[in-house]
Amino acid sequence: MKEFYSNGKLLITGEYAVLDGAKALALPTKFGQSLEVKNIEENKIRWNSFDENDKLWFQGEFEFENDQFQLITENNETSEKLLQILNEAHKLNPNLFSAKKSGIEVNTRLNFNRNWGLGSSSTLINNIAKWFEVDAFKLLKNTFGGSGYDIAAAQNNQAITYQITENGASVLKTNFKPDFSQNIFFIFLNEKKNSREAIAHYWELPANNRKGLIEKVSSITEQVTNCQSLTEFELLINIHETLISKTLQTPKVKQERFPDFPGAVKSLGGWGGDFVMVTGEKVEVFEYFNKIGYSTIFAFEDIIL
Known part of the structure; x- marks a missing residue:
């Protein structure tokens, strides 16, 4: 079994302007999301997503055929987006599933209300990137888009400044716990x-x-x-x-x-x-x-x- 965890985020300065290259201050939160992967006998990918109360809010099944993930269960907005993320992750690292013979079960768990906007999507992207051993910023760009500050926060355990530059994202750790x-x-x-x-x-x-x-x-x-x-x-x-x-x-x-x-x-x-x-x-x-x-x-x- 493998398990991954990513931090949620709050963007303190730079909203919107960070997209144009402004320097922003982001703080990782004590809330986040985990992703657990384990083998099962059935030759499919069974996906379960749990909320902060350990209640199942999404369930889907996928198969890996003809070098791509395909949906077994009924289409909806969540399953379609997840399908896109898995296929983009596979494109970035085709080796993970190419030789896989057995099935897997994936369980994701949030420890915050997904309506709060603390990063239910960015923590998922970062966890899947860890699982596939790919660049989370590329995976974000190919799926949800955005500046990527939330991915940087997911990967750090202290305050960061984040800026998009000509040479890519600049992520610098900083201290932000003022006396006030x-x-x-x-x-x-x-x-x-x-x-x-x-x-x-x-x-x-x-x-x-x-x-x-x-x-x-x-x-x-x-x-x-x-x-x-x-x-x-x-x-x-x-x-x-x-x-x-x-x-x-x-x-x-x-x-x-x-x-x-x-x-x-x-x-x-x-x-x-x-x-x-x-x-x-x-x-x-x-x-x-x-x-x-x-x-x-x-x-x-x-x-x-």
Whole structure:
């Protein structure tokens, strides 16, 4: 039996702009996904996906014939995407299954709610890449697309800066647990954002909208990474929100949803869903957001690896 594990992620700075080459700050989370592979007697691939409550949410069966994976069970969006990932992984390493005679069972397990947007797709891609012994960034590019920061977070156990350069992805480990981390909280907005749709929307924007964004966001990332005070941190994330808001021509999340919240509020990842990062005192944060229906709240130390 083989088992693999990958970390989830939160993108602190650089959402959208990272696609154009801006430097971003990403934090791996204490939540992630495992993938277990074991041999079975039946000559097929039996796939089981379990959620954080150990409940089976997807089951599918595949066969490997004529140098490709084929679906045995009924087609649906999940099975079709998984089929694509397996075939792309096989193209990158045809040796793993070419000589295989017996069947296998694959069990994947999330330890977080898959609606949270912490990386159910990126952790799966990274685990399959480990299993096939292929480049996870190439596998991501050939399947879901995106910048790849989430793959970098899946592979690291500390904060990283991530940047797409002419020579490929630049992944640098950094330290990000500021003295004021007890004043940083992450709140789920009760809805998941489709990252592929968010990326497509960004690419549809006029080039002039994105002009100058890379340098400004990269500078903010550097400053956030080296930030010494909560006041400075709040100023920087407010500037970041303003830049992305103007680029997307979309209202800031604080303006739209939490105008009377006294602390800073920053969108993370695709705007309009998943998590926001907020600053404040613990009692104040929990009271405010619980009162208006947001009950999934994490302190920095409870979610960041």
